[in-house]
Amino acid sequence: MQILIVIVIIVVLLAFLLSLWPFILGFIGIYIIHRIIRNIRKNRYFNSEEFIQHTSKIEATVIEYNEISEYINNIPKNNQFIPTNNAKDHSHLVTFENTSNHKYVRDRNEKSINTGNIYSTSLQVVRKASEEPIKYLCKYFDIKATQNNLDQLQEIGNDISRMENTIENLQLRQKEIEDNLNPPKFILKHYHKELMSKIGVNIPPIELKYAQYIFEYVSAGGNSSQKSVIDFNGPTIEATSEYIVEKIKYKNSAKGQRALMTRSLRTVIKERDDYTCQMCTAAVKDQNLLLLEIDHIIPVSKGGMSTLDNLQTLCWKCNRTKSNKIL
Numbered sequence: 001m002q003i004l005i006v007i008v009i010i011v012v013l014l015a016f017l018l019s020l021w022p023f024i025l026g027f028i029g030i031y032i033i034h035r036i037i038r039n040i041r042k043n044r045y046f047n048s049e050e051f052i053q054h055t056s057k058i059e060a061t062v063i064e065y066n067e068i069s070e071y072i073n074n075i076p077k078n079n080q081f082i083p084t085n086n087a088k089d090h091s092h093l094v095t096f097e098n099t100s101n102h103k104y105v106r107d108r109n110e111k112s113i114n115t116g117n118i119y120s121t122s123l124q125v126v127r128k129a130s131e132e133p134i135k136y137l138c139k140y141f142d143i144k145a146t147q148n149n150l151d152q153l154q155e156i157g158n159d160i161s162r163m164e165n166t167i168e169n170l171q172l173r174q175k176e177i178e179d180n181l182n183p184p185k186f187i188l189k190h191y192h193k194e195l196m197s198k199i200g201v202n203i204p205p206i207e208l209k210y211a212q213y214i215f216e217y218v219s220a221g222g223n224s225s226q227k228s229v230i231d232f233n234g235p236t237i238e239a240t241s242e243y244i245v246e247k248i249k250y251k252n253s254a255k256g257q258r259a260l261m262t263r264s265l266r267t268v269i270k271e272r273d274d275y276t277c278q279m280c281t282a283a284v285k286d287q288n289l290l291l292l293e294i295d296h297i298i299p300v301s302k303g304g305m306s307t308l309d310n311l312q313t314l315c316w317k318c319n320r321t322k323s324n325k326i327l
C-alpha cells in the first residue's frame with residue numbers, strides 16, 4: 001500500500017515537472033543569451049580605444065604596484081609562536097604551519113581558521129580564558145616570561161605589522177588603478193581577474209593569516225562544546241608583550257627594560273619623521289601612496305632597541321636596500 005502511494009507521488013511529480021519543461025528551457029535559453037551578450041560587451045570594452053588609452057596612462061602606476069607586489073615576498077610570513085622552554089613537554093600543543101603556499105585572498109580581514117593550537121580543557125578554564133585571554137594564553141600555550149620569548153613576540157608582531165601595512169598599501173594602489181581606469185560596473189563585477197591581467201597587475205599570491213589559539217571544552221557525550229578563541233593578531237601580540245614585560249620586570253626588578261614596539265610607537269615615529277624616508281627623502285606629501293616602514297637603525301639582531309633614537313622611517317625601497325646590505 002505504501003509503495004503504491006510513493007509511486008503515485010512520483011508520477012504526479014514527474015507530470016508536474018514535464019508540464020514545466022518549456023519554462024525551464026526558456027530560463028536556460030535566456031541565461032545563455034545573457035552570458036553571450038555580456039561576453040560580447042566585455043570583448044568590445046577590452047578592444048575599445050578608451051580602454052587602450054587608459055591602460056597606457058596608468059602604466060607607471062602598474063609598474064610600481066608590481067614592484068611592491070614582488071617586494072611582499074621578502075616579508076617573513078611569521079605568525080606562530082614557538083615555545084623555547086620545555087619545548088618537548090608541550091610540543092603537542094602547537095602545530096607549526098608552513099605558510100608559504102597560501103592562496104591569495106583579496107579581503108585582508110578574511111581569515112582562515114587555523115585548527116592547530118587547540119587546548120582541550122574544562123568548561124571553567126574555557127570561561128576564564130575568555131575573561132583573561134592573555135594570562136591564559138601565556139599559561140597554557142607556554143609563553144613564558146623570558147627575554148627570548150619577548151624578542152620572538154616582537155619579531156612576530158613586526159612581521160605581521162609589515163605584512164598588514166604592505167597589503168593595505170597594495171589595496172589602495174589597486175583601488176587607485178581601478179578609479180583611474182573607471183571601467184563599466186559589469187567589468188569590475190564579473191571580469192575583475194581578466195581586467196587585472198589585461199592591464200598587467202600582478203596580484204600577489206599572499207594571504208594575511210593570523211594564528212588562532214583555542215580553548216575548547218567538549219562534554220563527555222560530545223553533545224555540547226564551548227570555545228574561547230584568541231586571534232594572534234597585532235593587538236593580541238602587543239598585549240602579550242606588555243604582559244611578559246611586566247612579569248620580567250617583577251622577576252628582576254632593576255633590569256626591566258620597557259622598550260616595546262607598538263602600533264602607536266610606529267605612528268609616533270612616522271609623525272616625527274613627517275612621513276618622510278630618512279634616507280632618500282621620499283615623502284607622503286609628494287606621493288600619497290608611498291609605502292613607509294619603520295626601521296631599527298641598529299638592528300634588533302645586533303642588540304638594537306625599540307627606542308625613539310634607534311627608530312627611523314624608511315620607504316620600502318631604502319629598507320630593502322638596507323636589509324640586503326646587512327645580509
Ligand SMILES: [Zn+2]
Pocket residue numbers: 277278279280281282314315316317318319
Ligand atoms: Zn627611501
